[in-house]
Amino acid sequence: MSGKSLEGRKALVTGGARGIGAAIAQALARSGASIMIGDILEETGKATAAELAKAGVKTGFVQLDVTKDPQWEGAVAATVATLGGYDILINNAGIEITSLISDVKAEDAQRMCEVNIVGTVLGMKHAFRAMRPGGAAGNGGTIVNIASVAATIAFPSIAVYSGTKSAVDRMTRIGAMEAGKLGYGVRVNCIYPGLIPTDMGMQLANDIVKVGLAPDVNAAVGSVVEQTPLGRLAEVGDIGDAAVFLCSNEARFITGIGLPVDGGMGM
Incomplete structure (x- = not known):
């Protein structure tokens, strides 16, 4: 791929303040995209956006609790207004609470479902509405959901987390089918990062x-x-490079897949 394979693209990265999200944001920016960081961590998120801005990237930060419909509406509107469009969503925000099944707390399971499942499907919902013809951006685009190798293996102590990431995989495939059948012009894929x-x-x-x-x-x-x-x-850069590929024109005929970036752990 060329060094600027995403030139002119506008991306919203959830959970983009740190970790995998920040690495993906940086990789997209190096490939030419403008970046909106969406996160509940305001100070860290603004600092990440500021670092991108130092490199000449058009960027911004928006407060985003991915479990809340109104905050998604605000985040999409802020992305379109700040970046001048919206055609990439990196649905990265997620949480993991470790527990043996015999010790699972209902509130922990519910919280993981809210963030990892509800947060992901709301992201797709609002991306579809904005990117499809007649939407606030209206030029199609790409969605990359971040699942986990945990969706493909039986790893003890993370049963609920694994279940939520398996749900991300299923929602990705259904989202890809709906977007294609309804003519949205949006490709939807997911990545399974390793540890x-x-x-x-x-x-x-x-x-x-x-x-x-x-x-x-x-x-x-x-x-x-x-x-x-x-x-x-795995390294955060491994995931960033995979996200760039899935968002690029080189992946133009790829939708509805789960891409393992796990060194073969989940084979």
Whole structure:
């Protein structure tokens, strides 16, 4: 792909303040896209946007709780107004709360469903409405939902999280079918990242130790590496590059897929 394969594109990245979201935002920006960071973390989100702006990227920040319809409406309107359009959604915002099934708390399960499932489908809803003909942007576009390798393997202590990411996969495929059949001009795909040593990833490693599935963090991480044919953890840049590809014209005939970026862990 060319270095500016997304020149002129306008992207909203949810959960874009840090971690995978920030890395995807940076990768899209390097490829020529303008970026709106959407997050509940206002200070961190504004700082991430400011870093992008230093590199000459047209950017902004919008407060976004992905579980709330009105906040999605505001985020889309802010993206169109600030960037001059809207044709990429990176549906990245998500949470993981570790628990053995025998210890699951209802409120934790409900919260993961709200953020990971409801948040994702609301993102698709408002992207479709804005990107389809007659919408606020109206030129079609691409949606990349962030699922997880957890949607493809049986990994202990993350049953509910795995279920929500499996739901992201199913919603991606149905969204792609609806968008195609209804002539929206929107491609919808998802990515299955492997374990990444972000704050969330390392918290999972610590939690695995707490529930008695590993003697220490090094052993927890080592067990993941052992299950990964390429012999390492994923890096945020791996996910960013995959997102750029799925948003680019090189992927113009790809929709409704789940792309593993997991070093082979989920094969």
